[in-house]
Amino acid sequence: MSILKIARMGHPILSVEAEPVSDPEAPEIHSLVSDMKETMLDAGGAGLAAPQVHVPLRIVVFQDPLITSNSNGEEVDSILTLINPKIEILDSEYNFGMEACLSVPGLVGEVPRAKKILYSGVDLKGKLIEREAEDFHARVVQHECDHLDGILYPMRMIDLSTLSFSSEIGHFSQNKN
Ligand code: NI
Numbered sequence: 673m674s675i676l677k678i679a680r681m682g683h684p685i686l687s688v689e690a691e692p693v694s695d696p697e698a699p700e701i702h703s704l705v706s707d708m709k710e711t712m713l714d715a716g717g718a719g720l721a722a723p724q725v726h727v728p729l730r731i732v733v734f735q736d737p738l739i740t741s742n743s744n745g746e747e748v749d750s751i752l753t754l755i756n757p758k759i760e761i762l763d764s765e766y767n768f769g770m771e772a773c774l775s776v777p778g779l780v781g782e783v784p785r786a787k788k789i790l791y792s793g794v795d796l797k798g799k800l801i802e803r804e805a806e807d808f809h810a811r812v813v814q815h816e817c818d819h820l821d822g823i824l825y826p827m828r829m830i831d832l833s834t835l836s837f838s839s840e841i842g843h844f845s846q847n848k849n
Pocket of ligand 1: 819
């Protein structure tokens with residue numbers, strides 16, 4: 673495993689539409705996902721998308737709020753891998769919340785996101801994953817999937833006056849995606 677370099681806003685890889693993964697079980701995909709997880713943990717992020725590590729494929733990883741331990745109480749991998757994800761909006765109500773991004777270091781901003789979504793995709797074995805998510809988890813998944821379409825959170829902002837350096841508002845709760 674290795675820690676990968678994260679592309680920052682302005683790098684063209686962050687603007688392209690990523691390609692679907694044809695074989696989720698391919699060794700190079702497993703290797704990439706291992707590196708993405710390690711990179712995300714090292715950077716203290718809540719999620720990471722493959723284009724952020726210069727790979728234009730439709731893969732995202734994010735903290736999975738549903739997994740904290742297995743039935744034996746042992747800690748297990750708490751990062752979910754979602755390949756070729758799709759999002760369906762279940763609740764047209766939008767929440768506003770502060771977001772940060774590992775590709776937009778140092779900044780935070782208020783972003784509207786659908787409150788409730790159904791997300792789906794496949795895991796590293798090609799097995800279907802389908803889940804409903806609300807609030808913060810729904811926000812993280814929407815943020816990560818936006819990366820696959822070349823969208824960074826500032827492009828979703830309505831009120832740019834909320835775009836701030838996190839060091840200036842350090843007491844705000846925030847998560848980096
Ligand atoms: Ni991000």
